[in-house]
Amino acid sequence: DVKVTQSSRYLVKRTGEKVFLECVQDMDHENMFWYRQDPGLGLRLIYFSYDVKMKEKGDIPEGYSVSREKKERFSLILESASTNQTSMYLCASSSVQGYEQYFGPGTRLTVT
Amino acid sequence: DQQVKQNSPSLSVQEGRISILNCDYTNSMFDYFLWYKKYPAEGPTFLISISSIKDKNEDGRFTVFLNKSAKHLSLHIVPSQPGDSAVYFCAESRGSARQLTFGSGTQLTVLP
Numbered sequence: 001d002v003k004v005t006q007s008s009r010y011l012v013k014r015t016g017e018k019v020f021l022e023c024v025q026d027m028d029h030e031n032m033f034w035y036r037q038d039p040g041l042g043l044r045l046i047y048f049s050y051d052v053k054m055k056e057k058g059d060i061p062e063g064y065s066v067s068r069e070k071k072e073r074f075s076l077i078l079e080s081a082s083t084n085q086t087s088m089y090l091c092a093s094s095s096v097q098g099y100e101q102y103f104g105p106g107t108r109l110t111v112t
Numbered sequence: 113d114q115q116v117k118q119n120s121p122s123l124s125v126q127e128g129r130i131s132i133l134n135c136d137y138t139n140s141m142f143d144y145f146l147w148y149k150k151y152p153a154e155g156p157t158f159l160i161s162i163s164s165i166k167d168k169n170e171d172g173r174f175t176v177f178l179n180k181s182a183k184h185l186s187l188h189i190v191p192s193q194p195g196d197s198a199v200y201f202c203a204e205s206r207g208s209a210r211q212l213t214f215g216s217g218t219q220l221t222v223l224p
């Protein structure tokens with residue numbers, strides 16, 4: 001069974017703090033993704049990576065950066081958290097052979 | 113402008129009846145559409161997909177129909193069960209990493 005884990009289920013941070021969200025997958029997948037989910041907007045792609053040290057901007061990259069130093073780990077970084085980054089953050093992974101993405105349980109981030 | 117639209121935020125159906133969830137898209141160049149199901153406080157889980165070269169795909173109680181001329185797809189669940197109550201997202205697969213563009217989701221409630 002594919003497993004995607006995220007470092008925290010719930011996180012509360014203050015405005016201006018640097019925030020790290022970690023994601024680990026155990027299926028040796030090449031592709032990894034970060035989405036945020038907001039009511040009425042569905043899931044929106046922030047960044048993705050198709051290989052170690054490779055990254056591409058998604059649809060809403062502003063205010064975020066990512067890091068992929070190892071194949072199994074993909075980190076999302078909020079350089080200076082703002083209240084409009086309060087959201088549910090979802091990590092996913094997929095293989096190059098398939099279309100299906102496997103999601104982690106999500107991190108509910110609140111920025112106050 | 114949203115490329116994938118789910119115009120019904122919610123749908124209620126009686127147990128045993130058919131549930132029909134709809135999705136419209138604007139981009140004709142896609143490889144696959146996927147449907148995901150999401151329970152509260154969990155990550156989305158893959159349900160069923162359809163290739164751009166097909167017009168129907170069936171898996172047990174779930175069938176997805178693709179109408180390319182109308183740029184419309186639908187997910188049929190027959191018979192509906194209370195455990196099917198969840199948010200359903202359609203997603204378009206695109207790009208080199210097969211990244212997904214999601215609709216805004218439809219909350220399905222199956223009433224006992």
